[in-house]
Amino acid sequence: MGSQAEIAELSQLEDRPRSRSFWRDAFQFILRDRLTMLAIGVLLIFTFICTLMPVVIERVFELDVNSTSIPNRFRQPGEAGYLLGSDQLGRDQLLRLIYGGRVSLTIAYLASILTVFIGITLGLLAGYYGRGIDDAISWAINTLSAIPPLFLLLIASAVWEPSTEVLVVVLAALGWVGTSRLVRGEVLSLKERDYVLAARALGASDLRILISHILPNVFSIVMVTMTIIAGNLILIESGLSYLGVGIQPPTPTWGNMLTDSRSYFVTGVHLVFTPGILIMITVLCFYLVGDGLRDALDPRRYQQ
Numbered sequence: 001m002g003s004q005a006e007i008a009e010l011s012q013l014e015d016r017p018r019s020r021s022f023w024r025d026a027f028q029f030i031l032r033d034r035l036t037m038l039a040i041g042v043l044l045i046f047t048f049i050c051t052l053m054p055v056v057i058e059r060v061f062e063l064d065v066n067s068t069s070i071p072n073r074f075r076q077p078g079e080a081g082y083l084l085g086s087d088q089l090g091r092d093q094l095l096r097l098i099y100g101g102r103v104s105l106t107i108a109y110l111a112s113i114l115t116v117f118i119g120i121t122l123g124l125l126a127g128y129y130g131r132g133i134d135d136a137i138s139w140a141i142n143t144l145s146a147i148p149p150l151f152l153l154l155i156a157s158a159v160w161e162p163s164t165e166v167l168v169v170v171l172a173a174l175g176w177v178g179t180s181r182l183v184r185g186e187v188l189s190l191k192e193r194d195y196v197l198a199a200r201a202l203g204a205s206d207l208r209i210l211i212s213h214i215l216p217n218v219f220s221i222v223m224v225t226m227t228i229i230a231g232n233l234i235l236i237e238s239g240l241s242y243l244g245v246g247i248q249p250p251t252p253t254w255g256n257m258l259t260d261s262r263s264y265f266v267t268g269v270h271l272v273f274t275p276g277i278l279i280m281i282t283v284l285c286f287y288l289v290g291d292g293l294r295d296a297l298d299p300r301r302y303q304q
Contacts, residue, residue, distance in 0.1 A: 033296070096257060
């Protein structure tokens, strides 16, 4: 009898629905979202091509992205072996798009990660400790928000020669304000929750509370913000190139390639469309990923 009762109890336990994980539900939601998965796939393909193909081009085919050929200026796509045509100096447009994508995507990824890191760190400190630390960080946020970013970028370009590394640092140093303000507001609410107060009562250190109890609860919001920031950074890099304070030729980026092509709209219209379309697709994919993450990480979606 006892064994039969135990078997019946075990069978009832097995029939109960298993507890669901928030992150597992969010991951499954993203997998079912075809538009988000398509955007992620496009970004992965672009990243893979722009990361690995330059190595193959240099070491296997021994091609130089900046090699010129004046007789082959303004070749149309598919003409004379140029798959996407050539530019005003006879350089292969496809090779320059691949190399330019590596620079543009590097700026988008690294600057967005660095921006979010600075924003999270300062937002956590300001929201959790308050008082003098909050006042100092809030003062920095308000000061940077009051200064036109273009003004600071012009000063930075005059002091340092625009390069990928300099642009990443400058964009991150100017772009963390919004993330920090968002994280600070969330932390002000989270630090008064019962589980945080219980952890503090049990003797948990401030660092442990911040990392183990508060950071995971703001991480989902930050992930969405980071994808949007990455898309915006590509547009910012393009705008800086248009103003002449971005990365300078002959180093190709999608932004300066689009800027250089404005003088050749009649003779080389393909020079305008190819970098412009790649910028549009990449930024759109970042925004779609951010929109999909926002829906997937919304706790209200999983409430019953």
